[in-house]
Amino acid sequence: MPMLRRPALERYVQTRFGPTARLLSYGVIGKESSKGEQKRYGYGTPVKLTFRVGRLVQSAVLETMKPGPFGHEHMADRAQAILWDYDSYGRLSHHVKALDVGAFDANQALFSLAEAREFFVLNEWTDGESYHVDLARLAKGGRLRKLDRQRTVALARYLAQIHAKKRRAADLYKRRLRELIGHGECIMGLTDSYPKRCGFITGDLLRTVEEACNQWRWRLRDKVNRLSQVHGDFHPYNVLFRTGADFAVLDRSRGEWGEPADDVTAMTINYLLNSLISRGKLQGSFEILFRLFWDTYVEVSGDKEVTETAAPFFAFRGLVVASPLWYPNLSIDIRRSLFRFIENVLDVPRFEPELVNEYCGL
Known part of the structure; x- marks a missing residue:
C-alpha cells in the first residue's frame, strides 16, 4: 500500500498544477489533516487532497485500486x-x-502520466535465430x-523448470481458465475473427468448439494446485536459438501464472x-520431435x-494455426485435419500423444 508523505504530495501537486500550488490538507475523506505526518493507506481507499493554486482553493480525490479478484490481480490490470x-470520464455528460x-x-513519489497516449516497452537485444x-x-x-533433438529436449526441460514454480491462488487459476475462453486474444477472440464461412468452417462449428x-473450463476449474509460472505464448517465433541448444525466449503474454x-x-x-503441411500427417522427423517433447516434459x-x-x-x-487470418495459405484439407484434431481432443478425457493422427482423422 502507498505511503503518502506530505513533501511527496506537495511536489506532485506543484508539478501538475504549477510551482505556486500549496497542499493544505490530505487524508481519508472526512478525516483530512494539515499536519505533515506520514500516512499509510490501503489501495482502493480514496484520499481527499485540498490545495491552493494562487488565490484558488480546490480539492481533488486521489483514487487507487485494490489488488484482488475480478481481473485486478496484476498491476497491469x-x-x-x-x-x-x-x-x-470527460466524454460522459455530468461525469466528474x-x-x-x-x-x-x-x-x-507520485508522477503524472497525463501526457501519455500509447505505451511501449524497451527490451534488450539478443542474438539468435528463430526456432521456426x-x-x-x-x-x-x-x-x-x-542438434534438433537436443533443442527439443532443451525446450521441454525449460518448461518443466519454470512450471516447477507454483503459486497458491485459486481465483487466479480460475481467471486464467476464464480468459482462455473469453479473452480477445484467446478462443472467443479467435472464433470471432474467422470469416462468416470458410469452406466447412461455419458458425455452428465454431460455436460447438467454444x-x-x-x-472443459468447468472440468478443470478446481485443479487450482496446478497454477504455475508460465511463458504464456511459447511458440517457435518466440524462441531464439544461439549456439547449440542455448536459447532465449521473447514476448511472454497474458499473465505470469x-x-x-x-x-x-x-x-x-x-x-x-509443419508435419501436416509437409507430409499430410504427423510422421517422420516431426513425429519424433513431438513425442520427444511430450516424453521429456512429463x-x-x-x-x-x-x-x-x-x-x-x-x-x-x-484455432490459431487453422485460422485463415493468421495462416491464409493452408489448404482446406489441412484446416479440416486441424479441426478434426480440435474436436476429437475435446471429446476425450485424456490426450494421448501417440494418437495424434487418429485425432486428425488420418
Missing part, C-alpha cells in the same frame, strides 16, 4: 482500468472530471540432426502443423496430469 478512467492520471514509484527456421528446414525435407471448451498445458500445447501444435516435470488438462489449450492453439 489495475493500470488498464485507471488509464481507461482518465481517458473516458479526471484531473490527472499517475503512478507511484518505488520510493512512493529449424522447423521450416525440416518441413522442406532437411535431415533430422542430433461450448466444448467451456465444458497459468496452466502448464498452455505452454506445452503452444509449442507442440507447431510440430503437428519425465522431467513428473506432471502426468498435464495430458488431462491439455484439451482446451490444444483447441486454442489449433
Whole structure:
C-alpha cells in the first residue's frame, strides 16, 4: 500500500498544477489533516487532497485500486482500468472530471502520466535465430540432426523448470481458465475473427468448439494446485536459438501464472502443423520431435496430469494455426485435419500423444 508523505504530495501537486500550488490538507475523506505526518493507506481507499493554486482553493480525490479478484490481480490490470478512467470520464455528460492520471514509484513519489497516449516497452537485444527456421528446414525435407533433438529436449526441460514454480491462488487459476475462453486474444477472440464461412468452417462449428471448451473450463476449474509460472505464448517465433541448444525466449503474454498445458500445447501444435503441411500427417522427423517433447516434459516435470488438462489449450492453439487470418495459405484439407484434431481432443478425457493422427482423422 502507498505511503503518502506530505513533501511527496506537495511536489506532485506543484508539478501538475504549477510551482505556486500549496497542499493544505490530505487524508481519508472526512478525516483530512494539515499536519505533515506520514500516512499509510490501503489501495482502493480514496484520499481527499485540498490545495491552493494562487488565490484558488480546490480539492481533488486521489483514487487507487485494490489488488484482488475480478481481473485486478496484476498491476497491469489495475493500470488498464485507471488509464481507461482518465481517458473516458470527460466524454460522459455530468461525469466528474479526471484531473490527472499517475503512478507511484518505488520510493512512493507520485508522477503524472497525463501526457501519455500509447505505451511501449524497451527490451534488450539478443542474438539468435528463430526456432521456426529449424522447423521450416525440416518441413522442406532437411535431415533430422542430433542438434534438433537436443533443442527439443532443451525446450521441454525449460518448461518443466519454470512450471516447477507454483503459486497458491485459486481465483487466479480460475481467471486464467476464464480468459482462455473469453479473452480477445484467446478462443472467443479467435472464433470471432474467422470469416462468416470458410469452406466447412461455419458458425455452428465454431460455436460447438467454444461450448466444448467451456465444458472443459468447468472440468478443470478446481485443479487450482496446478497454477504455475508460465511463458504464456511459447511458440517457435518466440524462441531464439544461439549456439547449440542455448536459447532465449521473447514476448511472454497474458499473465505470469497459468496452466502448464498452455505452454506445452503452444509449442507442440507447431510440430503437428509443419508435419501436416509437409507430409499430410504427423510422421517422420516431426513425429519424433513431438513425442520427444511430450516424453521429456512429463519425465522431467513428473506432471502426468498435464495430458488431462491439455484439451482446451490444444483447441486454442489449433484455432490459431487453422485460422485463415493468421495462416491464409493452408489448404482446406489441412484446416479440416486441424479441426478434426480440435474436436476429437475435446471429446476425450485424456490426450494421448501417440494418437495424434487418429485425432486428425488420418
